[in-house]
Amino acid sequence: MSSTPVAGRPSYAVVLRVPHARRTFAAALLARLSYGVVPLSVMLAVTRATGSYAVAGTVMALFSGTSVFLSPARATLIDRHGPRRVLVPMTAAHASLLCLLTVLVWRPGVPSLALGAVTAAAGACTPPLGPTMRAVWGRLAPDRALLQRAYSLDGVAEELLFVSGPLLVGVLVGVAAPAAGIAFGTALMLAGTAGFVSSPAVRAIGPGPGRGGPDRPGAASRGVLRGIAQPVVGAVGVGLALGAVDLVVVAFAGQRGYGDNAVAWTLAALSAGSAVGGLLNGAVAWRVPARTRLPLTAAGLGLALLAAGLAPGLGTLAAALAVAGCFVAPALTTAYLVADEAAAPEARVRAGAWVNTGVNAGSTGGAAGAGLLLGGLPTALCFAAAGGAALLTALATARSAPERATAGGARSGLRPPIVQPED
Template sequence: MGATGYLELLRAPHAARLLTGTLVGRLPNATAPIAVVLFARADGGSYSLAGALAAVYGLANAVGQPLLGRAVDLRGQPRVQLPAAVVSALGMVLLVGAGTGTPAVAFAAVAVAGLCTPPLEGGLRALWPGVLGRTDRVHRAYALDAVAQEVMFTVGPLLVTALVALASPAAALLVINAVGVLGALSVVVSGPSRAWRSADREAHWLGALRSPGLLALLGAFLFIGAALGSITVAGVAYADGAGGDAVYGWLMAALGLGALLGGAVYGARDWTGSPERRLLAVVALLAVCYLPLALTPGTAAMVLLSVLSGVFLAPSLACAFVVVDRQAPQGTVTEAFSWLVTTFGVGSALGTAVAGPVAQHTGTSAAFAVAGAAGLAALLVLAATRRALAVPAGRDGGRAPAENDRSDAPEHGFSSGHQA
C-alpha cells in the first residue's frame, strides 16, 4: 500500500488539518531547549544558566503533560488546549521581556511555559478513531504521526537557527511561540476537536496509571528515552574528536533519517496479531541496533551506524501508541498518551545526565554503551511484564464507535500506535 495509503489517509476529512495543526502547535515544545539556550546566551547568561533554564522547562513540561491530559479527558479539548497554549506562550514572552538578569523571574517564566505546554500529541491520538473510523486507518495514522514527529524535530531546530540568523534569539522565541498558539487554535476550532468527549471514567486518583499494562510500557520507554538522551551526549563527545559540530550534525541527522525510513516502511505494511507481542520484537531489534554504536568507527561508518540505530525507533513508538490505546483505562486516553510523552522525556534527561560523566571520565565508546545498556533494559522490562501487557484494559476514545472496538482482529496498515 505504501505512500498511497498515506495519501488516502490525508485526504480524509480533517486529517491533514489536524496533523498539521498539531505539529505546528508543538513547535514551541520541540524547539524550546535550543531556543532558550540561544536566548540566554545572547542575553549574557552563562552556559550553566542556559542549561538550567532548559532543564527547568523540560521538568515542568514533564509534570504538566499528564496533568493537562487528564484535564482534557475531563473537560474537553478546546477548554484546555488553547488556554494552555496561550499561557505557555506568555511564559516565553515574560522570559524575553525580563531577560536573564533576574534569574528567579527567568526560571519562573520557563517553568510556566513548560508546565502549560498543551498536550496536543495525546489530543491528536484521541481524535484519530473518530476522524478515521476504520482501525487500519487509525493505525496508519499513528505511524504517520511518528514519522511526522521525526521531521518536526529535524526542521524545528533549523527554523530556530534561521530566525536567529535573520533577526535575534528573542525574536525566534516570540515567533515560534506565536506560531505554536496558531497551531493549537487550528486544532481546537476544528469540528472533531470541539465534538470530542472522553468516555465515562471510573473515579480514581491514579487515573491512567492504574493500568498495569500501561505502567509496564512506561517503564520500558523510560529506558528507550534514556538511550536517546545518552546518544545526544555521546555524539557530541564523538564529534569533538572527529571534526566538530558538522560531524555531530551528520550523526543526529542520520539518526532521524533512520527513524523516518523505519517508520515509513512500518506504517506501509499490514500487520496481524497482538501489538504487545510485536512491540517486544521491535524493541528487541531497536536494542540490538544501539549496541554497534559503542564501536565508534570512522565518521562514514559511524553515520551508517547512526542510521541503523534509528530504524526501529519510529516503529517502536508507533506500536507503543497502539498499546497505550489498548491499555488505557476507559476515559483516560489523553492522559495515558501524555504519560508516554512525559516518561520518554524524563528518560531522555536521565540518559543525558548519565552519559555526560561517563563520556568525560571513561570515554566516547562507554557513553555510547549507555545507549545499548538502556535499550537492553527496555527489552528486559517488556519481557518481564508480558503478562501485564497481555490483557488490554478496555478501550477509550470518546463517542466514536470505532474507539470502542478493542478487538484483537488483524491490524492493517500499521497496527501501531502513538508517538512520544
C-alpha cells in the first residue's frame, strides 16, 4: 500500500503497541470466542434434549439465520448510537436468552416450538463484535499500512477462535452436559464485552452524526451500499467456495473409507493455510491497490480448488487445501479493507457487517449447493464447481473495481486516514 509508513515498515508488534490496542483486542477476542463455543453447544444440547436431528437442524438454522441476516441492522444501531449504548443492552439480551435456553435444554422433553423461538431471538441479539472491533481498528491505526496489518491480525485470530472454540466444547462435554457449553459461551460473551466497552478506545466513540434526521438522507445511505458492492460480492464468493468445500471434503473422505478424524485434519489444513496466508498478507507492504488485490486473491483460491479436485488421496487433498487456504484470509482481509475505505466514518460498522454477512450467507448457499451436486456428481467435479464459483467472483469483482482506485483508499477520494497521536 502507498500510505505513509509508521516508524519504517509497521509490524504486528507495532499494531499491538498502539495505545489501548492490546486491551481492546484481547477483550473483543474473549467475547468472540463465544461464537466458536455457543453454536456447537446449542446443537449438541438440543439434539440431546429432543432426540431429533431434524429439530436440532431447524433450531440451528433459526439461530444462524437471525444472527447473520440481521447483522447489518444491528451494526446500523451501533453506527448511529455508539458501541457502548448499543452493545451493553444487546449483550444483556443475548446472554439472558442463552441462559433461558440453557435451562430449557438441561432436561429432555422441552417443546420444540419454545426452543426455536428462544434460539431465534438469541441469534437476533448477537452482538456484532467483529465488525465493531474492525471499526475500532480504523480509528486506532495511524495509516493504511498499519490498518492492513491490524485487519490481518484480526482475521487470523478470528480463524483460530473458530478452530479452538469447538475443541473447547469437545473437552467440556467430556465432563459436563452440552448445556454447560452454552453457559460457558455466555460467560465468555459477558466478560469480553464488559472489557471491550470499558476500553478507552471504545469509550471515545460517540453516536454517529446520522440518526434518521435530515443530515443523513436516504440517498447517502444507499451510496454507502453502492460503495461496498465489490467487497460484499467478493465475500459472498469466498463464502460460497468455503461452504461447498467443507461438505465435499466429508464426502471425499467417506467415499474412501476415512473416519471423521481424517476430515477434521484435512479441514484443519485449510485453516492453517488461511492463518499463514493472513500473516504473510499483513506483513507485505503492498503497492497494488486493495480493489485490485481482491479479485486476484479470489482467483488464486479458485485455481487452488480446481487443483484440489485432482487429488488422488487425502494427503494430497490436504496439501491442496492448505494452498487454497493461503488465499482465504487475504481475500477476506482485503474485502474488509476495501469496505472500510469506501464507507464514511459513521458507517464503518455497518460496512464491515455487510461483508461479514456476505461471507456467512455465501457459506450457507455453498453448503446447500454442494449437497445438491454431490447427489449426482463425483467429488472432483464438486471441487471444480467450488473453484469455479471463486473464479467467477474474481471476474465479477474485477469488473466492479473503479478505475480510479489507488493503493490507499484515502488518496482515491474515499476518506482521509485517521491519525492518532504517537506514544
